[in-house]
Amino acid sequence: MSESSQSLQERQYVPLGEARRGFRGRIHAIIVKEGTSQLPAEELERRLIELGFIEGALVEILHEGIFGRDPIAVRVNAASVALRRREAMAILVS
Amino acid sequence: MNVIARTGVRHFALIGTPNSGKTALFNALTGSRQKVANYPGVTVERKSGAVETASGNIITLVDLPGTYSLRARSPDEEVTRDVVLGRFPGETMPELLVCVADATNLRLGLRLVIELKQLGRPLLLVLNMIDIAHRRAIGIDLDQLSAELGVPVVTAAAVRRGGTDVLVHRLDQMAGEPRCPPEDSTWTATTTSELRAAQREADRIIALAVHMPMKPDTLTTRLDAVLLHPLAGLLILLFVLFVMFQAVFTWAQPLMDLISSGFDALGALTHEVLPAGLLQSFIQDGVISGVGSVVVFLPQILILFLFILLLEDFGYMARAAFLMDRIMGGAGLHGRAFIPLLSSFACAIPGIMAARVIDNRRDRLMTILVAPLMTCSARIPVYTLIISAFIPAREVWGLFSLQGLVMFALYAAGIIAALSVSFLAKFFFWREDQTPPFMLELPDYKLPRPRSIAIGLLTRAKMFLQRAGTTIFSMMVVIWFLASFPRPPEGATRSAIDYSLAAMIGHWIEPLLAPVGFNWQISVALVPGMAAREVAVAALGTVYAIQDGKDAAEQIGHVLASQWSLATALALLVWYIFAPQCASTLAVIKRETGSWRWMAITFGYMLALAYLASWVTYSIAAAFGG
Numbered sequence: 001m002s003e004s005s006q007s008l009q010e011r012q013y014v015p016l017g018e019a020r021r022g023f024r025g026r027i028h029a030i031i032v033k034e035g036t037s038q039l040p041a042e043e044l045e046r047r048l049i050e051l052g053f054i055e056g057a058l059v060e061i062l063h064e065g066i067f068g069r070d071p072i073a074v075r076v077n078a079a080s081v082a083l084r085r086r087e088a089m090a091i092l093v094s
Numbered sequence: 095m096n097v098i099a100r101t102g103v104r105h106f107a108l109i110g111t112p113n114s115g116k117t118a119l120f121n122a123l124t125g126s127r128q129k130v131a132n133y134p135g136v137t138v139e140r141k142s143g144a145v146e147t148a149s150g151n152i153i154t155l156v157d158l159p160g161t162y163s164l165r166a167r168s169p170d171e172e173v174t175r176d177v178v179l180g181r182f183p184g185e186t187m188p189e190l191l192v193c194v195a196d197a198t199n200l201r202l203g204l205r206l207v208i209e210l211k212q213l214g215r216p217l218l219l220v221l222n223m224i225d226i227a228h229r230r231a232i233g234i235d236l237d238q239l240s241a242e243l244g245v246p247v248v249t250a251a252a253v254r255r256g257g258t259d260v261l262v263h264r265l266d267q268m269a270g271e272p273r274c275p276p277e278d279s280t281w282t283a284t285t286t287s288e289l290r291a292a293q294r295e296a297d298r299i300i301a302l303a304v305h306m307p308m309k310p311d312t313l314t315t316r317l318d319a320v321l322l323h324p325l326a327g328l329l330i331l332l333f334v335l336f337v338m339f340q341a342v343f344t345w346a347q348p349l350m351d352l353i354s355s356g357f358d359a360l361g362a363l364t365h366e367v368l369p370a371g372l373l374q375s376f377i378q379d380g381v382i383s384g385v386g387s388v389v390v391f392l393p394q395i396l397i398l399f400l401f402i403l404l405l406e407d408f409g410y411m412a413r414a415a416f417l418m419d420r421i422m423g424g425a426g427l428h429g430r431a432f433i434p435l436l437s438s439f440a441c442a443i444p445g446i447m448a449a450r451v452i453d454n455r456r457d458r459l460m461t462i463l464v465a466p467l468m469t470c471s472a473r474i475p476v477y478t479l480i481i482s483a484f485i486p487a488r489e490v491w492g493l494f495s496l497q498g499l500v501m502f503a504l505y506a507a508g509i510i511a512a513l514s515v516s517f518l519a520k521f522f523f524w525r526e527d528q529t530p531p532f533m534l535e536l537p538d539y540k541l542p543r544p545r546s547i548a549i550g551l552l553t554r555a556k557m558f559l560q561r562a563g564t565t566i567f568s569m570m571v572v573i574w575f576l577a578s579f580p581r582p583p584e585g586a587t588r589s590a591i592d593y594s595l596a597a598m599i600g601h602w603i604e605p606l607l608a609p610v611g612f613n614w615q616i617s618v619a620l621v622p623g624m625a626a627r628e629v630a631v632a633a634l635g636t637v638y639a640i641q642d643g644k645d646a647a648e649q650i651g652h653v654l655a656s657q658w659s660l661a662t663a664l665a666l667l668v669w670y671i672f673a674p675q676c677a678s679t680l681a682v683i684k685r686e687t688g689s690w691r692w693m694a695i696t697f698g699y700m701l702a703l704a705y706l707a708s709w710v711t712y713s714i715a716a717a718f719g720g
Contacts (some may be wrong), residue, residue, distance in 0.1 A: 018650045036529050041287060044531070051533060052201050056297075060291045066324035067420040073322055073536055078306055080288075080536035082315075082416045084310040087531045 007011040016059060016074070017089035024060045025093040027053060051083075052076045053091055060089060101615060102270045104153045105186045105503065110162065110194030111202045112160035113537040115222040118407075119194055119252040121549045122158040125589045130553050132688060134184065135162055137451075138173045147266035150231070155190065162202060162432050163209055167454050171473055173622045179281055187519050190216045195248065199540060200304060200310070204296035207245060209284055217245045220261055224249035226540070233305035239414070242299045253543040259342035279473060305418070314409075314538045321413055331417050333435055334410075342394050342440040349393035349570040357386030375578055384570030387626065396551055398437050398444045401549045407542035411451065412534055421531050421667040424499055426520030427464075427514040429455035429532060431612065435461065436510065438468035446686055447558065460519060462686060463696055464512040466679050469505045472627040477504055478672050479631050483651035484663040500667075508670050511703065540668060565681035573625045573677065591637060596621040610669065610705060611662040611712035626675045627670065661715035672704035 013028045030048055032041040039047070053059075053076060062080065063073040071084045120127075124143025133140045141157040156647040158177055159170035166172040173182065180187030191210055195203025200221075207219055217555030221227070223232065240247040248264045251257030284292070300306075321327050361378040368374040405411050415429035422429050430452045438445030445465045452458040478501075485497045487506050575595070582593040591597055600618030615637045635650050638657075654663070674680060674697045684693040 017551060039531060042604060046163075046165065046284075046286050047167075047531075047533060048201070049286070049293055050205075051535065052293070054293045054297075054354065056252055056288055063318065063322040063416075064324065065416070066328060067418055071416060071419050071532055073318070073416060080318075081533065082419075082536050083410065083533040084419070087533060 004062055013092045013094050015089040016061070016072075016091040016093050017085040017087070019093065021061050021064050021069075021072075024043075024058070027055055027057045027059060028092045028094050029055060030090055031092055037087050037088050044087060048087070048090060051081050052079060053081075059091070059093055097533055102207040104151065104273075105188050106153050106190045106265065106269075107158050107177065107188035107191055108192050108194055109158045109178065110160060110222075111196075111206055112197075113535050114160070114194045114196045114203055115252050116160060116194040117157065118546050119220065119222055119250060119258070119261075119541070120155065121546050122250075122252040122258050124155060126549060126552065128549070128553060130557055133173050133182070138170050140173075145262065145265065147269060149266055149270065151266055151269035153265060153269050155192075156185075160204075160561065163284055163289065164205060164281070167451065170453065173465075178210075178215075178520055187217075190218060190265075192218050192220060192265070193245075194220050194222050196537075197221040197224045198230060198232060199298055200234075200300055201293070202535075204243070204299060205292045207243060208295055209289075210341065211245065213244070213281060215266070217345050218264065218268065219243065219245050221246045221249045225251040225254055225257065226538075230311060231307045235303045239299065239303040242302060253428065253540075253546065254549070285677075292364070298583050298640050300645070311538045312423075317539055318413070318536075321410070321698075322416065327413070327417050331414055334405070335432070338433075339437055339439065341401065342398050342437055342444065346393040347421040348396050348442070350390050353390050354386060354485060355720075356383055357389070359388075366689040372578075372581070379578070380571050380574035381411070384567045384574065386572050388415050388559065388566045391678070392555060392558065393435075394441055395444045395447060396555060398440075398448055399551055399554045400547070402433060402448060403547045404542050406451070407546065409537045409626075412536050414511045415532075415534065416536065426452065426516045427460060427513075431457065431461040434527070435467055435468055435598045439471065440471060441470050442468065442676070443465040443682050446679070446682050447554070449686065459687065459692065460514070460516050462683055462692070463699075464516050465510040466674065466676070466683075466700065467508050467515065469508040469671070470627070470676075472676065473504075473670055475628040475631050477501060477652060477667065480654070480663050483655045484658075484660055504667060504671055507668075511672065515699070515703075565685060566678045569677040569681055570625060573622055577622045583617060591618065591622070591633070609712070610708035611659070611665040611716070613658070613662070613667075613706075615657075616662075616666060620675065623675055626678065627675050628677070659716070664715050665712035669704050670709040671708055672700050674700040 016023075019025070019027050022091070030045055031054060032045045032048075034041050037044045047075050057077050058075075060075040062075055071082055072088060073080055073082050074088070075081075079086075084094075108116055120143065122140065123145050128143040131140050132138065138159060140367060143155055143157075145153045145155055147153065154305075156177065158174040161171040161174045162177065164171075166438065168176040176182035177185050178188065178191065179310055191213075192201070193207050193210060195207065203219075203349045207217070210217055221236075224234075228233065234249075236247050236249070246262050246264070250261045267357075317430065321330060361382045364378045364382065368377060402411075405414070411430070414432070418432050419429040424430055431449070434445045434448040435449055437448050442465050445468070446462050447463045449458050452461060478545045481497050481500050485500050488496050490496050490499060576599065577591055577594050577596040579595055580593060582590045590626075591694075597618050599621050600613055603620075604612070604617040607620075612620075617628050617634035619635050622633045631650065634654070638650065638653050665707060680693050680697060683696050684690060687693070
C-alpha cells in the first residue's frame with residue numbers, strides 16, 4: 001500500500017470516539033487495540049457487537065456529556081446506546 | 095404414570111435481553127403469585143411464579159436475569175447460562191425457553207434467539223411491546239420471521255389488558271405437548287466471529303421481515319433533547335434527585351411517626367396489662383419495639399422504591415447513569431450509585447436495598463460498603479444534642495452560625511469519607527480487576543404502568559419484612575437481652591441498665607475507648623446504641639439517671655456539658671460520623687450481600703476509621719486544652 005493511499009484511508013475512516021455531536025456515518029470496522037479499554041481487546045469487541053455495533057450499521061452521535069464531551073449517546077440503526085469515548089475509539093466509521 | 099406426565103407441572107423459563115420488557119411480561123403472566131428468593135450461593139434474585147392456563151395446565155415460570163448472550167459476563171448472567179444449560183444444581187432444566195424481544199428494537203433480541211437456537215432446546219419467541227410497534231408503524235411479517243428463524247413467534251403487549259392472551263394460549267398448547275427429554279448440551283462459549291455472524295443473520299432477517307419507518311421514536315428524541323442536554327439535563331436530574339430526597343426524608347416522616355407512636359402505644363398498653371417484670375419488659379422492650387424498629391423503615395423503603403420503579407420503567411434510569419457517569423466514575427463508583435447513596439442520607443437501609451439498581455456485583459458491593467458513611471437521619475438527634483450542648487451559638491463572619499457550620503462539616507465529612515473509601519478500595523483491592531466499561535442501552539421512554547409498579551413495590555415490601563426483618567428483629571432481641579440481664583437486685587439504687595450485661599460490656603470496653611476520651615457512661619450507652627444511633631441519646635439519659643420528660647433532651651445537654659470536656663464531645667461527634675453503630679444496617683448488608691464476610695468488612699473498616707478519627711480529634715482538642 002503506498003503512503004498516499006494509506007493516509008487517504010486514515011482520513012476516510014475515523015474512530016467514533018473522536019467524532020462530534022451530530023456526526024452520522026456507517027461502521028467500517030471494529031478494531032480494538034490492546035489498551036483501548038480496561039477490558040481485553042477480544043472482550044470489548046464482543047461487548048460492542050452485543051450492543052449492535054457491527055460493520056455496516058448506521059451510527060449517529062446524539063448527545064455528549066458535559067465534562068470533556070464524554071460519555072456519548074449513539075444511535076445504532078434504530079436503537080440508542082451510551083458509551084465512553086475511550087471504548088468508542090474501537091469503532092471505525094466513515 | 096401417564097396421568098402424572100399429563101397433569102404434571104411444566105417448567106418454562108423467560109429469557110431476554112435487558113430492556114426487552116421481560117419483567118413486565120413476567121408480572122403480567124404471574125401477577126402477584128410470585129416468589130422472590132436468592133439462588134443458593136449467589137446474590138442473584140430468583141423470581142418464579144405459576145401460570146394456570148384455561149385447560150388446567152400448571153406452568154411454573156422462572157424469570158431469568160437479563161442477558162445479551164450466553165457468554166455470561168456477570169454472576170447474574172452465569173445463573174441464566176447455567177439454568178438454561180441445566181447445569182445449575184437444584185434447578186430444573188427449563189422444558190421451554192420463552193425468549194422475550196422488544197418488537198420496536200429487534201436486533202439484539204433476534205441475535206440472542208439465533209444463539210439460543212444452537213442449543214437445540216424448544217424455543218418460543220415473544221415479540222413484546224407489539225402495541226408500541228404498531229403505533230410507530232413498524233410492520234413485522236410474523237410468518238416470514240418465524241420461517242427464517244425456524245422458531246415459533248407470538249406477539250404480546252405486557253402492559254395492556256388482555257395483551258398476553260395469545261401468549262398464554264400458546265403456552266397452554268405447548269404445555270400439552272409431550273416433554274422434550276433433557277439432553278446433554280454440547281454448548282461452547284460463543285466466539286467473536288460467531289457473535290458477528292449471528293448479528294449479521296439477525297440483520298438479514300430484519301431486512302426481510304420487518305418494515306421500519308424512517309423516523310425513530312419522535313417522543314424519545316424530543317425528550318432526550320432536553321433530558322440529555324449537557325446542562326439542562328443535569329439540572330433536571332438534580333431536581334428529580336432533590337424531590338426524591340425530600341420525599342424519602344420528609345414525606346415518610348409522618349408515616350414513620352405514626353408507626354412508631356402506634357408501637358409505643360401498643361407497648362404502653364402491654365405495660366399496663368402485664369404485671370411488671372421480665373415478661374412485661376420482654377414483650378414491650380424486646381418484641382414490640384423490635385418489630386416496630388423493622389416496620390418503621392417501611393415508609394422510606396416504599397417511597398424510595400416507588401421513585402426507582404417509576405424512573406426505571408419510564409426509561410430515565412439509564413439517562414441518569416449517562417449524566418452521572420463522569421461525576422461518580424471519578425471516585426470509582428458506578429453511574430447508578432447516586433440513588434443508593436443519596437437515599438442513605440435518609441437511612442442507609444433503603445439505600446443499601448436500592449443498590450439493586452446496579453447490575454455489576456463489584457460496583458454494587460462498593461456502593462453497599464460506603465452507603466453507611468452518608469449521614470443518615472438517625473445521627474441527627476446525636477449531633478444536635480452534642481452540638482447544642484458544646485458548640486456556642488455564635489455567628490461566624492456575621493453570616494453563618496457556628497453550630498450550623500459544625501453540622502455542615504459533619505455531613506461533608508461523611509460524603510468525603512464515602513468517596514475516599516471507594517477510591518482507595520478501588521485503588522488497592524480492585525486495581526487488577528477489570529472495571530466493566532460504561533456501556534448501556536438507552537431504551538425508548540415508556541409510560542410506567544401502575545399495576546407493574548404496584549407488584550414491584552409489593553415484592554420489595556415483602557422481601558424487606560421477611561428477609562431483613564427477621565435479622566433486624568433478632569438483633570433487637572439480643573440488644574434487649576444485653577440491656578436487661580442480669581436483673582437489678584432488690585432495693586437497687588442505680589438504674590437497671592447499670593447491672594446489665596450492656597453495662598459490663600461498657601465497663602469492659604471502657605479502657606479501649608479511654609484513648610479517644612470516652613468515659614464509662616458513653617461506653618455503656620454505645621451498647622444499646624447499636625439498636626439505632628439515636629437510641630444512644632436515650633441510653634445516655636438512662637445512664638445519667640435522667641427522668642424521661644418533656645425537656646429530658648435539654649437536661650441531658652446540661653448534664654453532659656457539665657461532665658464532659660469539649661475534647662470528649664468532639665471525639666464522640668467524630669465517632670458518630672464513621673462508627674457502625676446500627677445493627678439494622680449491618681443486618682441488611684448481611685442480607686443483601688448474602689454473606690457474613692461483607693458485613694464483617696463493613697463493621698471492621700468503619701470501626702477502625704471511627705477509632706482513628708476520634709483519637710486524632712481527641713488528641714488534638716485535648717492538646718489545645720479543650
